[in-house]
Amino acid sequence: MSSRSISIAGSRTEVVLYAVAALAGFFIVWQLLVMYTAVGMVMPSPIEVVEAMVASCADPIGSKTLPMHILFSLRRVLIGYLLAVLIGIPVGILMGCFQVGEAIIKPVFEIFRPIPGLAWIPLAILWFGIGEESKYFIICVSAAVSIILNTYEGAKSVDPTLVGAARMLGANDFQVFVFVTIPSSVPHIFAGLQVGLSSSWMAVIAAEMIRSSEGTGWIITTGMDSGNTVQILIGMVSIGFIGLILASLLRGLEKKLCTWRIQGR
Amino acid sequence: MSRVDVVNLTKRFGDLLVLDNISFSVGNGEFLCIVGPTGCGKTTFLNSLAHLYDIDAGRITIDGEDVDLQKHSIAYIMQEYSAMSWLTVRENIEFGLKIRKVPKDVMKRNADEAIELVGLSKFADYYPNQLSASMLQRVAIGRAFAVKPDLLLMDEPYGQLDIDLRFQLEDELLKLWQHTHTTVIFITHNIEEAVYLSEKILVLTNKPTTVKAEYSNELPRPRDVTDPAFIDVRNKITDLIKWW
Numbered sequence: 275m276s277s278r279s280i281s282i283a284g285s286r287t288e289v290v291l292y293a294v295a296a297l298a299g300f301f302i303v304w305q306l307l308v309m310y311t312a313v314g315m316v317m318p319s320p321i322e323v324v325e326a327m328v329a330s331c332a333d334p335i336g337s338k339t340l341p342m343h344i345l346f347s348l349r350r351v352l353i354g355y356l357l358a359v360l361i362g363i364p365v366g367i368l369m370g371c372f373q374v375g376e377a378i379i380k381p382v383f384e385i386f387r388p389i390p391g392l393a394w395i396p397l398a399i400l401w402f403g404i405g406e407e408s409k410y411f412i413i414c415v416s417a418a419v420s421i422i423l424n425t426y427e428g429a430k431s432v433d434p435t436l437v438g439a440a441r442m443l444g445a446n447d448f449q450v451f452v453f454v455t456i457p458s459s460v461p462h463i464f465a466g467l468q469v470g471l472s473s474s475w476m477a478v479i480a481a482e483m484i485r486s487s488e489g490t491g492w493i494i495t496t497g498m499d500s501g502n503t504v505q506i507l508i509g510m511v512s513i514g515f516i517g518l519i520l521a522s523l524l525r526g527l528e529k530k531l532c533t534w535r536i537q538g539r
Numbered sequence: 540m541s542r543v544d545v546v547n548l549t550k551r552f553g554d555l556l557v558l559d560n561i562s563f564s565v566g567n568g569e570f571l572c573i574v575g576p577t578g579c580g581k582t583t584f585l586n587s588l589a590h591l592y593d594i595d596a597g598r599i600t601i602d603g604e605d606v607d608l609q610k611h612s613i614a615y616i617m618q619e620y621s622a623m624s625w626l627t628v629r630e631n632i633e634f635g636l637k638i639r640k641v642p643k644d645v646m647k648r649n650a651d652e653a654i655e656l657v658g659l660s661k662f663a664d665y666y667p668n669q670l671s672a673s674m675l676q677r678v679a680i681g682r683a684f685a686v687k688p689d690l691l692l693m694d695e696p697y698g699q700l701d702i703d704l705r706f707q708l709e710d711e712l713l714k715l716w717q718h719t720h721t722t723v724i725f726i727t728h729n730i731e732e733a734v735y736l737s738e739k740i741l742v743l744t745n746k747p748t749t750v751k752a753e754y755s756n757e758l759p760r761p762r763d764v765t766d767p768a769f770i771d772v773r774n775k776i777t778d779l780i781k782w783w
Contacts, residue, residue: 435619438591439679442615443635443686444608453638457625534625534666 316503323507330508336496338488344512347478347489350406351520354413355474362418362470363463366425371455383422391416391477395484409481416477417470424469428462429455461535464528471524475517490516541601541611541689541722542567548597550580550587557583559747561597565739568720572733574780575743575751581726582618584748585694588724589615601689612639614683616693620675622667622682629654629663631678635686653685656715673704680708684715693725697732709736713760730780734773735762742779752779 301320308319318326330340338346368375369383394415395408402408432455440454482491490509497505543565550558557580565571575581586592588599590606601611614635622631632653636646654663657677667675676696683691697705713736716723727733733740740754754776762769 435617435621436623439615439617439621439682440634440638441591441608442589442613442692443638443682444612445638446609449638453634454623457623460625532625534627534668 318504318507322504323511326504327508327511335493335505335508336488340493340508340512343488343490343493344516346486347482347491348516350409350481350489351413351471351474351478354410354477355417355471357410357414358417358421358470358474359467361414362421362466363425365418366422366463366466367429367456367459369422370426370429370459371451387419387423391419391473392480395481399484404485409478409486412481413474413477417474420469420473421463421466424462424466425459428459428466431462432458461528461532464524464532468521468524468528471520472517475513475520479513542603543690543722543724544598544600544603545588546598546600548584548587548599549595550583550592551595552583556747558587558594559749561748561750563741563750563753565722565724568722570716570723570736570738571725571741572737572739573724573726573741573743574728574730574733574776575748576745576780577728579743579745580748581728581743582694584743585615585692585724585726589613589692611690612686612688613690613692614686614688616676616679616683616691616696618695618698620667620672620679622670622675622678624667627664627666628659628670628678628681631667632659632681632685635682639686649685649687653681656684656718657681657711673700673708676700676708677711680712680715684719684721687719688721691721691723693723695727695729696725698727698729705732712736730773730776731764734758734769734776735764740776742776754779 304317304320307313308317327340332339335343365379365383369379370376391412394412398408398411402411436454436458437450440450445453478489479491479494482489483495486492490512493509493512494506497503497507497509545564546562548558548561549556561584573581573584583592587594588606590599590608599606601613604611606613622628623634626634629650633646633650636649641649654660657680659674659677659681662670662674667678670678679696697708700708709732715721725733725736734756737756740756741750742752742754743749744751754772756772758766758769758772764770
């Protein structure tokens, strides 16, 4: 993906420059709109938001400071997401590699697949109460779908030529699985992990907006309740940045594990 | 280095009879080319031979024993590029050895030798997406020779290459073959290629495929495609292959 944007924009430094310029432009336009138009009546300026964010690192919003709120949300995401990974990858592989697995799991999965994670909120509350468990559950369900789907696609789309080549070299089923199916699915699995991560980050916000006493979602809802637009934007901006950081971390891991896809492009 | 016997090989896909009662033998260290009209089931034939397909009747034996991929060492070089894109050239060439759990030092030695033979020493740490088409095919050939196969099957391996690259790889293949004395079964639709490479040529008919003729190619090596004797053999094979 990065190679395509590089080829449009030129060198790597140029890409960075464009990104910085675009972000700066965005914030300048926002600032100007707030200062000189009616937008100022309903929106705080970016400078106000940044100032308030810095201040909230020391002065708590509600009972906790901003970093603590973020850590609470992150913990929920990581637990729910890890559960989704632990469930999603094996299920996807079962479906993609074994015809019996596909025949049994796929029909059930196809029914669950269109149900958004948020539709599980009522059941989650009934089953697990309004504590942390129901949040983990919602996050896990939201992330698992895309992880399962992509892992399945990856395991399914293994090039039969390669499987044939491995068999000819004497590979048994297990060796084909370990040396061909798994490595060739890795890029697909990563795509699923990436989508799953952003789904779970979205789900935590929704889960916290329903009931919690801390977290970035909670910042937004209480901001809404008190008509505090600065506070709402603090929540939103934090979500944006943390989401970006998480996605970049995962991309970094993918680059490490899939050097073969990056080299030579 | 093995003798291969195919006896009454028959393969159907549903009602479609593809291979009809095919019998032939390839001697120890012999280079056999199989030619036939397009769509005559050459690839099916090779896949059956390689046990990638179950056969419906007949027997395929190597040195008198039924083919068993876990025991016999068969290497297959296909038309499609079959290098594993997540492995470097060296890792690709070591792949078969790793599957066979060859000791590390032997693995390294065999791989070094194979990499050298296919001329990829400088590219041992490259990934397939950094290589050209002919280099990818060399990786497959290196991987095949690294396992020191009893039998090497090749299915139009050079079909997608330019003519000069093809000539070059054909010469390399002959060198490898002479060096290793591997038994080779090479499928092609290119009659010139078959005459250039083989010691024996098997001409197949249209579907249902049977053996139309077996031609013993005794042209001296190195062969010259412009030599009248060469052209004479080529014409003979062309006449045999004609189904119109």
